[in-house]
Amino acid sequence: MGYTLMLSIDEKCEEFRNFGHEVLSEDVEERDRRGAKDPSDWMGLWQSAAHKGVLGINMPQQFGGEGRSFTDSFQALHSLGEGCRDNGMLLGLNGQLWAMQHSISVFGNEHQKAKWLPALVDGEAVCAHAVTETNSGSDVTGIRATAEKTKYGYRLNGEKIWIGMAPAADVAQVFAITNPDHGAWGMSAFIVDLKSPGVSKSAPYDKSGHRTVPTGKLTFEDVEIPDESLLGSEGSGHAIFNQSIAWERSFIFSSHLGAMKRQLDETVLFARDRAPNGKPIINNQTVSNRIADMQVRYEISRLLIENAAREIDAGVKNRMTPSVVKLSVAEALLENALQAQRIRGASGYLTGECERMVRDMAGTITLGGTSDIQRLLISAYQKGAVRT
Structure with a gap:
């Protein structure tokens, strides 16, 4: 994706507003009743939103985005919501943009950015933010998932619950303990390809709201991930979480x-x-x-x-x-x-x-x-x- 000549912010707002009304609001009441068990109910709309530029609004231009400021991005996304009556879709798109894509953009190395950002921006891949566990939510010091160092990378074990987009995600930003003796600084962040052996996804949860996109559970059983999956440095997971959740809370x-x-x-x-x-x-x-x-x-x-x-x-x-x-x-x-x-x-x-x-x-x-x-x-x- 990408534009040779970007629209003015006012033009972008109008484009997003019209797109939300004319495309993303389609059949929303029926889709809400059905839930998000069938990806065909929402995946086409997700990809249409990506192609319209929603997931690239302030991503770097070299990875298919528009590189707009946070202020302009908020205006455009606000306009999208004025037109769109599908709050679930809005939540999913904003969640991926602010919690996941920004983490990769800021903390990822050039290889990770080139591998994942174009696919996420263009809607070819969906990303999940895998933090929450049974006994750990906003306080990530309670995380029990582990990533044990091996000769070729890490062995990931654990379970993540209440994860937006998990049942249909292609990749996840996963937080796990790499050194239990270091407390908060013993946690690391990983970009995990969910097609890896040992990864399982639950069916979408039945929810009272935001029903048009899926939420579910990710389970990792002796998942072998390469060294290149590490986001940032080992032990920086707590700092990465604090920044990613700050973006999410501010703009989701x-x-x-x-x-x-x-x-x-x-x-x-x-x-x-x-x-x-x-x-x-x-x-x-x-x-x-x-x-x-x-x-x-x-x-x-x-x-x-x-x-x-x-x-x-x-x-x-x-x-x-x-x-x-x-x-x-x-x-x-x-x-x-x-x-x-x-x-x-x-x-x-x-x-x-x-x-x-x-x-x-x-x-x-x-x-x-x-x-x-x-x-x-x-x-x-x-x-x-x-x-x-």
Whole structure:
């Protein structure tokens, strides 16, 4: 992929908005009902999004991307969400872009970048971020997966659960212990080809929301991986995780925020049109107050993500920012979805986009670290006055 002449950011936003509406929203209610058990339900749309440039928006141009800034990338992905009614697809695309592709782009060597980034950017391969285990989530010091050094590389063993895209992924960024005596610095990160012998994938989980893309489990049983699979240096896994999860927490909801904007606009129109006894319900103070609060939550969320993008573009490192963004935006997404359902009354409870938004946005307060975890992290940074 790639462009000889890039569109302006305004043109790119319009292109993504139209693409989300005309292509990615196709048959979303039926696909949501079916779940993501059949890759044919979503893989074609995924590849169409890749060919449109979604997965290359700020990847280096030499690997098929457009190399845009974080600020411009957020604007484009926000516009994609304004048009796209498939929140699962939006989550999967943003998850791969921010958590996986950026790790390879920043920490990978030239061979790893050349091998994987073009395929990921172009949609030829799908990547999973394999961190979570039964007793380890946001606190990666509890990871039990191991990568034992061998003559030709490493022998990987362990199980990863709740992994987005896992049932259909071609490659995974896997975190495992290489030296158990070194604590946090005994963990390493690997780029693992999931076609390797000893890798098994579960069927997609049945989920209440984000049902249009798969989530599942990866199991590694004596998987022999070469030295070239090591991402960064041995023992740098904790540092790589901290950076990759920071990108994810800051920007994974870039497109969801666009969906939030569309939902707000449509709620306003509904409240204007819904007129029992000839009086639009938007004139009811309770309803108008709910809509005002929805607007405020949207504006704050947008400013928070824009601030995170500006900080990174300017080279500013603030470890608290990702947790502030994740906590505030996730809670706002869910609350706005609930308020939109309240305003619609009984019609909002029927199966359809309104109730689907509630189910989808309920997941945002959990994935990438729960809201409670973000509060603990913010408190820890405040206690230590950490700004690095």
